[in-house]
Amino acid sequence: MVHGHLKPVSSRLTVQTIGRLSLYRRLLLEVSASGARQIYSHQLATAAVATPAQVRRDLMAIGFSGSPRRGYAVDDLIAAINAVLARNVETSVALVGVGNLGRAILAYFANREPWVRFTAAFDRDPDKVNRILHGCRVYPIDRAEEIIRRDGIRAAAIAVPASEAQHTADRLVLAGVRSFLNFAPVRLHVPTGTFVDDVDMTTALDRVAFYAHQPQGS
Amino acid sequence: MVHGHLKPVSSRLTVQTIGRLSLYRRLLLEVSASGARQIYSHQLATAAVATPAQVRRDLMAIGFSGSPRRGYAVDDLIAAINAVLARNVETSVALVGVGNLGRAILAYFANREPWVRFTAAFDRDPDKVNRILHGCRVYPIDRAEEIIRRDGIRAAAIAVPASEAQHTADRLVLAGVRSFLNFAPVRLHVPTGTFVDDVDMTTALDRVAFYAHQPQGS
DNA sequence: AGCTATCTGTGACTGCGTTCACAATGTGAA
DNA sequence: TTCACATTGTGAACGCAGTCACAGATAGCT
Numbered sequence: 395m396v397h398g399h400l401k402p403v404s405s406r407l408t409v410q411t412i413g414r415l416s417l418y419r420r421l422l423l424e425v426s427a428s429g430a431r432q433i434y435s436h437q438l439a440t441a442a443v444a445t446p447a448q449v450r451r452d453l454m455a456i457g458f459s460g461s462p463r464r465g466y467a468v469d470d471l472i473a474a475i476n477a478v479l480a481r482n483v484e485t486s487v488a489l490v491g492v493g494n495l496g497r498a499i500l501a502y503f504a505n506r507e508p509w510v511r512f513t514a515a516f517d518r519d520p521d522k523v524n525r526i527l528h529g530c531r532v533y534p535i536d537r538a539e540e541i542i543r544r545d546g547i548r549a550a551a552i553a554v555p556a557s558e559a560q561h562t563a564d565r566l567v568l569a570g571v572r573s574f575l576n577f578a579p580v581r582l583h584v585p586t587g588t589f590v591d592d593v594d595m596t597t598a599l600d601r602v603a604f605y606a607h608q609p610q611g612s
Numbered sequence: 613m614v615h616g617h618l619k620p621v622s623s624r625l626t627v628q629t630i631g632r633l634s635l636y637r638r639l640l641l642e643v644s645a646s647g648a649r650q651i652y653s654h655q656l657a658t659a660a661v662a663t664p665a666q667v668r669r670d671l672m673a674i675g676f677s678g679s680p681r682r683g684y685a686v687d688d689l690i691a692a693i694n695a696v697l698a699r700n701v702e703t704s705v706a707l708v709g710v711g712n713l714g715r716a717i718l719a720y721f722a723n724r725e726p727w728v729r730f731t732a733a734f735d736r737d738p739d740k741v742n743r744i745l746h747g748c749r750v751y752p753i754d755r756a757e758e759i760i761r762r763d764g765i766r767a768a769a770i771a772v773p774a775s776e777a778q779h780t781a782d783r784l785v786l787a788g789v790r791s792f793l794n795f796a797p798v799r800l801h802v803p804t805g806t807f808v809d810d811v812d813m814t815t816a817l818d819r820v821a822f823y824a825h826q827p828q829g830s
Numbered sequence: 831a832g833c834t835a836t837c838t839g840t841g842a843c844t845g846c847g848t849t850c851a852c853a854a855t856g857t858g859a860a
Numbered sequence: 861t862t863c864a865c866a867t868t869g870t871g872a873a874c875g876c877a878g879t880c881a882c883a884g885a886t887a888g889c890t
Contacts, residue, residue, distance in 0.1 A: 408877075410877070410878095411877095445878080445879070447878075447879055447880070448878065448879080451877095451879090461885080461887085462884080462886050463885085463887045464886080
């Protein structure tokens with residue numbers, strides 16, 4: 395779930411399209427590694443569990459063209475997506491909350507997405523600070539504003555308890571963060587122009603439990 | 613992201629509504645604990661970062677009525693949502709993949725959602741099996757079909773590497789699982805009537821990185 | 831060189847989730 | 861008891877993401 399008000403970035407680059415581009419890139423990297431140099435929209439669509447028209451629309455949105463009867467050039471497409479998604483620069487992300495979940499996040503993303511790096515983590519617990527976890531240094535939460543400003547960090551993952559999430563977000567916004575990956579099972583109130591992507595495992599689990607009880611029929 | 617084709621469960625119980633009901637319930641439990649007995653749609657909407665009309669439509673979808681000038685009865689509403697979401701029974705969920713992420717999931721949900729329980733976990737690694745993690749026993753992956761069938765488990769969380777996710781899902785579907793919480797950064801091909809809720813942290817992080825670079829203006 | 835098959839690019843359309851707006855309701859105050 | 865008004869319930873309108881369907885393009889085959 396995504397919330398937070400944003401004007402469209404370009405003509406037709408919606409949040410959904412951005413998400414699918416991320417998926418396409420992952421799939422294309424595998425395709426490229428397997429040696430294929432061209433790919434059709436219907437092949438990419440199958441891999442992404444989408445429709446060919448959807449794929450073509452998404453690529454149209456980033457101004458990437460293929461050629462009839464040959465499809466899209468895989469490596470060029472990867473480069474085009476890289477240019478759009480990450481502006482070809484490494485993005486620094488802060489992590490707040492180094493509990494079970496926070497540590498799993500650091501472990502999960504270590505060496506996974508080269509264009510994104512967790513450069514600083516923060517926690518309230520004095521026992522957790524001043525360590526280095528998966529290449530990310532943990533600082534006391536009180537130094538968050540200072541370090542985020544110093545390093546020009548504009549993105550942050552929130553992995554604190556639900557009761558502290560809003561307060562944490564407020565502080566980060568003031569420090570200059572405009573884009574949140576929110577793992578807390580609450581919705582954050584943020585100013586216009588701030589992006590929030592909720593990764594709400596609680597809601598997801600409730601949904602899964604609900605549909606587990608539905609009658610088999612399609 | 614949710615995929616997998618499903619006919620509407622009831623008249624207007626969409627996937628989105630189910631998700632919001634889960635959120636409402638969490639908020640209402642806090643409200644109830646704080647002592648309030650009635651709540652207005654606009655109060656619930658503010659807490660959920662939604663609109664009053666949205667809240668009223670969702671409650672209409674589960675046939676719950678309030679009264680003008682007094683709003684909705686908090687405890688009755690919680691009970692109504694419980695009845696819809698979990699059918700008032702405990703749901704058993706299997707976990708496949710007991711790596712960093714899988715263990716974090718078990719820790720995260722231990723004692724969090726009383727109506728959902730991870731009753732069995734599976735892993736390929738012989739070193740990980742036959743332990744009990746956060747109240748959940750870990751079995752070798754080869755016993756998955758047997759145990760899922762034995763316990764009538766219909767929901768599963770997938771926390772295996774991307775390359776094994778599809779294969780894992782296929783086996784689980786054959787064993788009777790109809791509802792997936794997919795943490796692997798791929799889209800699963802599943803038969804009609806099977807539900808998949810993707811918790812794709814990779815895509816989410818890419819989105820957050822993208823919007824971190826967008827100009828401040830709303 | 832011409833022809834054909836098949837894929838891309840895109841205007842138009844569709845369906846659906848959300849929001850609007852207002853009639854109906856009934857509560858609490860005087 | 862009456863009145864006033866804040867809140868609910870919901871038909872209708874809206875907007876947008878996704879799909880359709882076809883014109884345009886081009887590579888390969890004969």
